[in-house]
Amino acid sequence: MSRRGTPRRLGDALDAVLERLGVAGVVERHEVFGDWEERVGLEIARVARPHRVDGDTLIVKVAHSAWINELSLRRNELLERLNAGRSRSPVKRLLFRLDPEAKG
Template sequence: MHEPSGPKRIGEALDQVAYRLRAPRAQVLAAVFEAWEELVGTVMAAHASPVRLVDGELVVAVDDPAWATEMKFFSSDLIDRINAVAEQEAVSSLTVRVRPR
């Protein structure tokens, strides 16, 4: 017989859902989406935003092709910063898409 489990911490529950969706753990999502401005700076954050992170690929939307170029130039450093904040190799590649806001 299956025993009912007690309450879980929200992070654990989110991690279970994320795993089923092939998404990263809650800690990683927080590192990217909540700390975005700290990771990229105020100016870049005004023109670029994270869209999704699945299977190590971070998709970032920018509002102009010039910002796409800047983001691509900055991508290696950004991946390193995200992985340091997330305390794991959460992001392995970055894809930039131009989408007017």
């Protein structure tokens, strides 16, 4: 078996496959689960967590209704933080929902 062309980094190869399959944007939107605290900050991460992605909308579970109001006022700032450095299909909407199981 012989190789063709120059070697590629595995990450680059996976990106190309995801792009070809048309799911790269979906995968990128779901990355928010892995870097939530880093992007929104510890204070917000303590009271809010990403729950699920529905199309281009991220549904966020929040511990208290007062925090839902606060986060709603900061919606544009949060969208900018969540989408920073993401090239494909960013999260376009945030929906905040009260989390009855939250402790915080």
